[in-house]
Amino acid sequence: MTFSNNRINKSPNKQPRGPRISYIYSFKLEHMNTFGRIFRIHIFGESHGTSVGVTIDGCPPGIPLNESDFNKDLERRKSGAKGTTPRTESDKPEIISGWFDGHTTGAPLTTIFRNENTRSKDYSALKKTPRPGHADFVAQQKYKGFADYRGGGHFSGRLTLGLVSAGVVAKKVLENITIEAKLIEAGGKSDIEKAIDEAIETNDSIGGVIECKVNGLPVGLGEPFFDSVESMISHITFAIPAIKGIEFGSGFKAPKMTGREHNDDILDENGKTSTNNAGGINGGITNGNELIFRVAVKPTSSISTEQETYNFEKQEVEILKIEGRHDRCIALRVPPVLEAAAAIALADLMLIRKAYL
Numbered sequence: 001m002t003f004s005n006n007r008i009n010k011s012p013n014k015q016p017r018g019p020r021i022s023y024i025y026s027f028k029l030e031h032m033n034t035f036g037r038i039f040r041i042h043i044f045g046e047s048h049g050t051s052v053g054v055t056i057d058g059c060p061p062g063i064p065l066n067e068s069d070f071n072k073d074l075e076r077r078k079s080g081a082k083g084t085t086p087r088t089e090s091d092k093p094e095i096i097s098g099w100f101d102g103h104t105t106g107a108p109l110t111t112i113f114r115n116e117n118t119r120s121k122d123y124s125a126l127k128k129t130p131r132p133g134h135a136d137f138v139a140q141q142k143y144k145g146f147a148d149y150r151g152g153g154h155f156s157g158r159l160t161l162g163l164v165s166a167g168v169v170a171k172k173v174l175e176n177i178t179i180e181a182k183l184i185e186a187g188g189k190s191d192i193e194k195a196i197d198e199a200i201e202t203n204d205s206i207g208g209v210i211e212c213k214v215n216g217l218p219v220g221l222g223e224p225f226f227d228s229v230e231s232m233i234s235h236i237t238f239a240i241p242a243i244k245g246i247e248f249g250s251g252f253k254a255p256k257m258t259g260r261e262h263n264d265d266i267l268d269e270n271g272k273t274s275t276n277n278a279g280g281i282n283g284g285i286t287n288g289n290e291l292i293f294r295v296a297v298k299p300t301s302s303i304s305t306e307q308e309t310y311n312f313e314k315q316e317v318e319i320l321k322i323e324g325r326h327d328r329c330i331a332l333r334v335p336p337v338l339e340a341a342a343a344i345a346l347a348d349l350m351l352i353r354k355a356y357l
Contacts, residue, residue, distance in 0.1 A: 167340020228284025249279025
């Protein structure tokens with residue numbers, strides 16, 4: 001949020017009589033879909049619109065980049081595997097600005113993805129009968145009935161394509177730093193395949209836990225108080241649809257430990273520790289050890305099982321049976337998105353740190 005002229009424009013409107021003075025505050029809202037200070041990303045699009053994509057501002061010039069560089073992470077995010085939606089898209093990236101002769105130019109870098117395989121009719125009833133657990137109801141309320149409800153609109157997991165593509169560029173900014181995320185639990189089970197089979201058999205959906213590890217980080221990334229490493233990663237991570245929780249290092253096990261159990265003994269001048277309960281972060285700043293965090297992904301809201309919802313047209317509660325193509329376990333497709341989110345946050349912090357040097 002910014003105020004016009006970088007301050008509140010306060011215009012007293014004095015009444016001709018009486019002691020009361022009313023003030024008119026003029027301000028404008030912006031950057032609701034933007035993240036970052038130097039490495040700034042702007043997400044746009046809707047699930048069934050023409051396209052979705054991302055613009056990166058502050059991307060350094062001269063980074064080698066080709067459209068084929070996106071393939072690996074985009075393929076990992078794609079649907080088609082057991083437990084994911086049967087909706088398949090080519091997900092072919094089109095770089096339309098900020099790129100020339102195989103390198104970034106330093107101008108805003110924009111990548112778009114065309115939506116090609118949509119079935120909007122499957123969602124026609126959701127404006128009057130919103131899905132429990134989804135953003136249908138709040139989106140229509142917030143945007144006064146004008147929100148695009150097809151496929152979840154701007155609230156769809158399809159917009160994570162923009163995050164993944166920005167993450168590919170962010171990983172190049174981070175150079176020799178490795179980021180790896182994997183699904184370690186689904187439906188409360190470590191046997192992920194069994195959990196998926198059960199979800200398919202019961203015609204329901206399940207959530208999962210994803211663990212992300214980052215290695216090669218220098219000591220000193222992070223800008224406490226409010227731009228600590230945990231704050232930045234958590235901020236962008238909660239922008240990923242379906243994320244409901246996050247923990248770093250020992251996380252929620254920490255309250256059950258003593259200080260002696262939780263403290264990580266420092267072993268050398270580089271800050272290497274014997275354990276890593278801190279998750280590679282002290283005081284909001286990277287300490288040179290492995291950065292490790294985990295996120296909780298909720299079950300997909302769109303399920304074929306009958307549910308109850310309010311029909312705003314009939315003004316009564318009724319049974320809802322959702323049509324369309326949906327994931328049984330969206331957590332299966334989140335690891336590359338989580339890697340991208342971490343990379344974007346860390347790339348921004350890296351460029352902020354370089355500004356000090």
